[in-house]
Amino acid sequence: MAEKKSKPVSVVTGGAGFLGSHLIDRLLSEGHRVIAIDNLVTGNPANIGHLAGNKDFHFVKHNVSNFIFLPNEKIDYVFHFASPASPIDYLELPIPTLKVGALGTHNTLGLAKDKKATFILASTSECYGDPLVHPQKEDYWGNVNPIGPRGVYDEAKRFAEAMTMAYHRYHKVDTRIVRIFNTYGPRMRLRDGRVVPAFIGQALSGKPLSVFGDGSQTRSFCYVADLIDGIFKLAMSDFHEPVNIGNPREMTIKQFAEEIIRITGARSTIDYKPLPVDDPQVRQPDISRAKKVLGWEPKVRFEEGIKKTIEYFRNALKGAGSN
Ligand code: UDP
Numbered sequence: 001m002a003e004k005k006s007k008p009v010s011v012v013t014g015g016a017g018f019l020g021s022h023l024i025d026r027l028l029s030e031g032h033r034v035i036a037i038d039n040l041v042t043g044n045p046a047n048i049g050h051l052a053g054n055k056d057f058h059f060v061k062h063n064v065s066n067f068i069f070l071p072n073e074k075i076d077y078v079f080h081f082a083s084p085a086s087p088i089d090y091l092e093l094p095i096p097t098l099k100v101g102a103l104g105t106h107n108t109l110g111l112a113k114d115k116k117a118t119f120i121l122a123s124t125s126e127c128y129g130d131p132l133v134h135p136q137k138e139d140y141w142g143n144v145n146p147i148g149p150r151g152v153y154d155e156a157k158r159f160a161e162a163m164t165m166a167y168h169r170y171h172k173v174d175t176r177i178v179r180i181f182n183t184y185g186p187r188m189r190l191r192d193g194r195v196v197p198a199f200i201g202q203a204l205s206g207k208p209l210s211v212f213g214d215g216s217q218t219r220s221f222c223y224v225a226d227l228i229d230g231i232f233k234l235a236m237s238d239f240h241e242p243v244n245i246g247n248p249r250e251m252t253i254k255q256f257a258e259e260i261i262r263i264t265g266a267r268s269t270i271d272y273k274p275l276p277v278d279d280p281q282v283r284q285p286d287i288s289r290a291k292k293v294l295g296w297e298p299k300v301r302f303e304e305g306i307k308k309t310i311e312y313f314r315n316a317l318k319g320a321g322s323n
Contacts, residue, residue, distance in 0.1 A: 007056065009033045009075050011117075013064045013108055014082030016043030018187045019122065019180070019224070023079060024048065026228050028056055032077075035070065039063040041096065042084050047187045065099040068107050075115040077235060080108040080160075081122040087150065087276060088193030094152040101156020102163075109167045109175075118174045120235050121164045123242060125181040125283055126154040135250075135284035138179065138242045148278040161242065168240055176234050181246025181285045185224030185305065186312035196221070199257055200313045203266035213275030215254030220284045222247035223305030226298035233294040246285035247298040263303070264310055 010027045014020040015036025020043070024034050033056045036048060040061060051057040062068065064082050083100045084090045090097040105121065112119035128136045129144035144154045161177055168175040184196040191197070199209050222245070230245035251259070254270070261268055290296045 007031055007033045008077065009035065009073065010077040010079060011035045011037065011070070011075055011108075011111065012079045012081060013037045013104065014043060014080075014122070015059065016040060016045055016047050017081060017085070018047070018185075018189070019183065019227070020079075020081040021047035021187055022185070022224050022228050023081065023231060024051070024057070026232055028054065030232070032056070034058070035060060035073070035075075037062050037064055037068065038082065041093065042089050042189070042192070044187075044189065064104040064107055065096070066107070068111050070111065073115070075111070075117045077118045077120065078108050078112040078115070079120045079122070079235070080105060083122070083153070083156070085153075086192040086194045090153040091149055097152045098156045101153070101160045105160040105163050109163060109173060112175075113167060113171050113173050118176070118235065119164065119167070120176045120178065120231070121160055123161050123177050123179045124153070124157045125179055125244070125246065125285065126150065127158050127161065127179060128283075129154060130278060130280040131282060134282050135248065135286040136244065137286040138244055138289055145278050149276075150278050175240055176237070177240075177242040178231050178234055179242050179244045180227065181222055181244065181283065182219045183222045183224055183227045183246070185309050188309075190313060190316050195219070195253060195256065196309065197313065199260040200264070200310055201317065203260050203264040203268050204310070204314060204317055206266060206268060208269045208271035209257045209260065210273050211253055211257050211270050212273050212279065213253075214272065215257065215270070216252050217275075217279060218250050218252050218282045218284065219256070220247055220250040221256075221302065222298055223300035226300050230290055230294065230296045233296050237294055239293050243290050243293065244285040244287055245290055245296070246287065248284055248287055249302060250284040259302075259306070263306055
């Protein structure tokens with residue numbers, strides 16, 4: 001009993017999501033007790049199914065845009081990871097996306113303040129919008145269209161960063177901000193519309209790969225285990241300014257499609273579709289701050305990470321792939 005009391009306790013909002021569930025696995029392996037909160041709008045209970053019966057894990061179904069009630073709980077860390085995160089999701093859920101970035105951040109910061117916990121905000125490379133500086137460093141303020149279709153996500157996260165810094169400066173809450181760049185790996189939703197599940201799903205079913213625009217736009221993909229390692233190190237640091245976590249290995253979307261066709265051995269062709277509004281033309285993290293402050297850099301090679309991800313989707317497709 002005494003041992004249990006001494007374990008650090010972490011709250012993870014969005015705990016049934018892709019990143020949230022991997023973060024929970026890491027926290028449990030580091031000896032934390034974890035309370036996951038998720039309203040399951042885009043999260044999937046299957047991502048945390050393996051934790052059923054784990055005495056250090058507790059799940060609460062709740063929308064964190066509403067007041068979070070956790071009386072009598074000692075809490076050491078609050079990780080705010082809840083949000084629709086794929087462009088298709090936040091186009092379908094524009095108001096919940098704005099609310100969880102704004103009201104959800106306010107509520108989770110309030111929880112952290114009340115519990116004297118460390119607060120970690122999952123922010124995003126979308127804060128840089130369609131960037132005019134390349135690669136993106138944390139001191140770049142971004143190029144975001146506030147009223148475009150992506151504005152609901154980008155501006156909610158920018159507001160969330162502003163709110164986090166205000167709680168840090170005014171209420172002295174111990175805060176962190178991680179700007180997450182494109183991440184891939186097992187537990188992404190097959191049909192979430194993001195390029196990694198889209199291309200792998202299409203390749204594995206022998207369909208053409210849907211490249212938007214001419215495919216010359218770039219992204220830099222980080223394997224989930226690397227990302228979670230960076231986030232954990234940031235949480236354990238004492239650094240309050242935003243930190244980019246991502247893999248600087250940049251490629252065009254057309255190159256990415258060709259790699260997926262090559263690695264899966266699919267016979268798929270490429271089908272060019274219209275480019276979505278405000279789709280960033282380039283994206284690559286400058287990770288010198290993470291290297292210097294956290295001693296972190298990604299380790300998993302693209303070929304290795306993508307093979308694990310393809311394997312995951314192969315199994316998901318076999319299991320009917322209902323999500
Ligand atoms: N994309 C694509 N085909 C798809 C899905 C996405 O060509 O089926 C492109 C999209 O236009 C963007 C990039 O891939 O340039 C990454 O898109 P994603 O939705 O994964 O996330 P984003 O980085 O835009 O937030």
